[in-house]
Amino acid sequence: MHKSVSVKELVANTHLSVFAGGDNLDRPIPTSDISRPGLELTGYFSYYPSERIQLLGITEISFAKHLSDQELDDYMTRLCQPDTPAFVISTSLEPPIQLVKAAQQAQIPILTSKLNTSRVLSNMTDFLEARLAPRKSLHGVLVEVYGLGVLITGDSGIGKSETALELVKRGHRLIADDRVDVYQQDEQALIGQAPQILNHLLEIRGIGIINVMTLFGTGAVRSETKVDLIVHLDIWEQGKKYDRLGTGTDATEIFDVRVKTINIPVKPGRNMAVIIETAAMNFRANSMGYNATDDFDRQLNGLIKTNSEHDQEHPDQTKKQ
CATH class of the missing domain: 3.40.1390.20 (HprK N-terminal domain-like)
Structure with missing residues (x-):
């Protein structure tokens, strides 16, 4: 629109x-x-x-x-x-x-x-x-975590708003709940904000609508932020494959901008707020050139090479083993 x-x-x-x-x-x-x-x-x-x-x-x-x-x-x-x-x-x-x-x-x-x-x-x-700028309305919750705009998506009732509330309690900021209006600022940036009628409001099932700014102060909200990362909450399914090494390259295209997207399985006992905090920190580390998966690969390849050289130098010990 x-x-x-x-x-x-x-x-x-x-x-x-x-x-x-x-x-x-x-x-x-x-x-x-x-x-x-x-x-x-x-x-x-x-x-x-x-x-x-x-x-x-x-x-x-x-x-x-x-x-x-x-x-x-x-x-x-x-x-x-x-x-x-x-x-x-x-x-x-x-x-x-x-x-x-x-x-x-x-x-x-x-x-x-x-x-x-x-x-x-x-x-x-x-x-x-x-x-x-052209605008699009998305279903989800937008929060700012460690200075990064994280759009939390997932099926209705999966716990997006409750996760956002926990993030606010941990010192992060709410931008929009339930509906996020986004527009393309330039070739590489999307900006997300709340519709005016939903500004600072969060809906928690069983409690109702709360005003985050009133309960947690002005530092708990922000009017808009860049959308840096999309975290999709997915109901845990036995046998379904999830990314365990951080090698996923999933992205969501909104207008002309591709936003990195990660899928996080939801099941009892998982602290989604802490996981999203970690995802945001890891995304920032990757953006600065550090990748833990690459470190793991280098260490694994080094270990394989060391063992291979040891086997070549001591073939008799290898046979006995």
Whole structure:
């Protein structure tokens, strides 16, 4: 699903100020792309992305000062199209009076910032990409364990929420219970968060709904986190094969991102919270280049090689054995 963003929301979340057009902040922003209309100030409008926010910095404002009044009237009027969301002026610069008049006539707001152009561009892009990115709703519980976002999945009633509660009691943080909204931040990162109505809430069968922030404090919750690892809880089945050496390469593809996935069998007596803590620590160790399975393989191969060399040097002892 796609969320729409208004200019008013952009102002509230990116520290912009309204210079003019405060009555027109409900204009929609359809894309996270930002345009810097430099070529347009030379009269080139063959490709003008008018649906984007138009950002003017020191370069554009300085160039505009060298244009004639007639050119400025023409170019600023052509910049103000019906689908243009807003103009943003960085570095506390004064917008050209021709732009102010044209924007007022077209009912397009003009926003300003004291930050430099690069910072303004970065702030707006980050906010708009997060809000306009495609989103998907997943069934599961998202917790932050040792700084890693762990998505716990599994059949209903298997104990995901109870495991999350135990993790919270052990000092980790809850992001979302039951339903997790995820969006792709970039080519390698997924961000997960709770729907607004479920923020900080956890459902425990037999108790009901609890507010984790109220019971455990603000340090027990977080609004969003990157999804680094998926832990799937699976009912233990006799005879079913499970990964015992950590050589599994399972991954779940969400949008265009592959997230490492491990399957953990659930049976009485297993402390799932401790197991998930260990899985998170092991995942971090693997990410830093250490792999216990590789160490085991090297030691095993070394032992086999040593025994083989011993057998070659003492064939009589080998025969007696």
